[in-house]
Amino acid sequence: MKKLFIISLLVPLWVWAALAPNQLTVIDGRGGARITETVTFDKEEYLSLADLSASWNAQAAWSELIGNADLKLPGHTLRFSADNTFFLADGKSYNLFNPARLYQGELYVPMELFTRFLIPLWGRSIIWDSKDRKLSLGGISPEQIKIPEARRRKQVQAKQGIQKVVVDPGHGGKDPGAVGPTGLCEKDVNLEIALMLKAILEQEHNLIVVMTRSDDTFIPLGERTKLANQEAADVFISIHCNAAPRKKVKLKTMRGSETYFLSLAKTDDARATAAMENSAIDFEQPQKNVAHQDAVQFILWDMVQNEFLTESSDLAELVQESLARKLPAVPNRGINQAGFYVLNGAYMPAILVETAFISHRDEEKLLKKPDNLKKIARGIADGLEAFAKKYKKELGQ
Ligand SMILES: [Zn+2]
Numbered sequence: 379m380k381k382l383f384i385i386s387l388l389v390p391l392w393v394w395a396a397l398a399p400n401q402l403t404v405i406d407g408r409g410g411a412r413i414t415e416t417v418t419f420d421k422e423e424y425l426s427l428a429d430l431s432a433s434w435n436a437q438a439a440w441s442e443l444i445g446n447a448d449l450k451l452p453g454h455t456l457r458f459s460a461d462n463t464f465f466l467a468d469g470k471s472y473n474l475f476n477p478a479r480l481y482q483g484e485l486y487v488p489m490e491l492f493t494r495f496l497i498p499l500w501g502r503s504i505i506w507d508s509k510d511r512k513l514s515l516g517g518i519s520p521e522q523i524k525i526p527e528a529r530r531r532k533q534v535q536a537k538q539g540i541q542k543v544v545v546d547p548g549h550g551g552k553d554p555g556a557v558g559p560t561g562l563c564e565k566d567v568n569l570e571i572a573l574m575l576k577a578i579l580e581q582e583h584n585l586i587v588v589m590t591r592s593d594d595t596f597i598p599l600g601e602r603t604k605l606a607n608q609e610a611a612d613v614f615i616s617i618h619c620n621a622a623p624r625k626k627v628k629l630k631t632m633r634g635s636e637t638y639f640l641s642l643a644k645t646d647d648a649r650a651t652a653a654m655e656n657s658a659i660d661f662e663q664p665q666k667n668v669a670h671q672d673a674v675q676f677i678l679w680d681m682v683q684n685e686f687l688t689e690s691s692d693l694a695e696l697v698q699e700s701l702a703r704k705l706p707a708v709p710n711r712g713i714n715q716a717g718f719y720v721l722n723g724a725y726m727p728a729i730l731v732e733t734a735f736i737s738h739r740d741e742e743k744l745l746k747k748p749d750n751l752k753k754i755a756r757g758i759a760d761g762l763e764a765f766a767k768k769y770k771k772e773l774g775q
Pocket residue numbers: 548549555556564617618619655
């Protein structure tokens with residue numbers, strides 16, 4: 379009798395307990411197992427953050443005021459926000475397919491968090507066995523965090539000012555971008571301006587310029603910032619032309635240049651612009667419905683988190699100012715913020731310049747003239763120079 383009792387203590391409970399479809403076994407860092415119930419939303423299975431933190435022996439704090447939940451592990455912090463597909467792992471943002479959800483007063487995170495992100499990020503310590511429905515959380519030590527190469531080098535470079543710039547001509551290849559009333563393609567205008575900008579920055583400012591594309595090729599959005607991060611660039615500039623929604627009045631009235639930095643879209647127009655630029659995703663994943671989610675889905679984390687927010691908005695302001703000065707024929711729409719997919723994940727000040735409305739008859743005409751494109755390129759270069767000076771001053775050089 380006594381013997382049997384000991385055995386039953388040694389063999390974890392889950393061997394006997396047949397798991398219901400909405401249950402899984404979580405194994406914590408010390409080998410302890412507990413059965414947890416999951417909830418399914420939109421065919422995706424979710425775990426509650428409270429259960430997760432109990433298994434991880436972590437602290438979870440949900441701030442109703444800010445709408446954020448932090449999960450603090452030794453050496454790691456995860457931050458989620460209800461209805462947001464973005465989450466932060468150790469300060470870097472990642473985009474889930476399914477948002478974290480608030481359900482019965484608790485925050486739930488989708489299982490893809492483990493399979494798509496934490497397992498690749500944190501290595502073998504986390505294992506999901508979908509057949510036996512076992513999630514091993516493992517022991518997590520700080521050494522296992524991978525600091526992206528770009529950021530590490532960035533810290534070294536911080537005192538040297540701006541040296542390397544990534545110039546990103548929007549769209550390309552099978553993605554023409556917006557198309558003007560007489561058929562001018564945004565991708566071609568973007569490329570022309572970008573090549574002019576590259577020449578100015580290299581020849582007159584002695585900067586290293588990395589182009590995301592130098593010809594009419596299709597480059598997925600995510601690849602663009604990835605390249606910028608790999609190159610450990612100091613600044614990321616994406617070049618585009620704007621387009622009005624296909625309504626007669628708007629096509630006639632909407633015009634001007636504006637510069638965006640990545641953040642929450644503040645206005646409907648900004649949201650619409652972001653939705654349009656983000657729709658390049660359509661060309662990457664035609665089978666998935668990503669682009670048709672509201673543009674808000676692409677909104678990056680509450681950007682108060684972003685260490686480059688101030689720099690990005692400064693850069694946007696200086697570029698927009700000098701752009702408007704160089705080409706007064708195009709009205710100045712100022713700076714704006716929205717959730718651009720292409721800017722997401724950039725570890726550096728990043729802006730997206732909408733040089734003019736290609737959908738507006740006069741502005742399309744203007745964009746056909748190389749002289750004007752040169753002025754736009756110069757406007758951007760001047761703005762960048764002003765930013766570089768300001769940045770250097772702040773570093774005390
Ligand atoms: Zn565009």
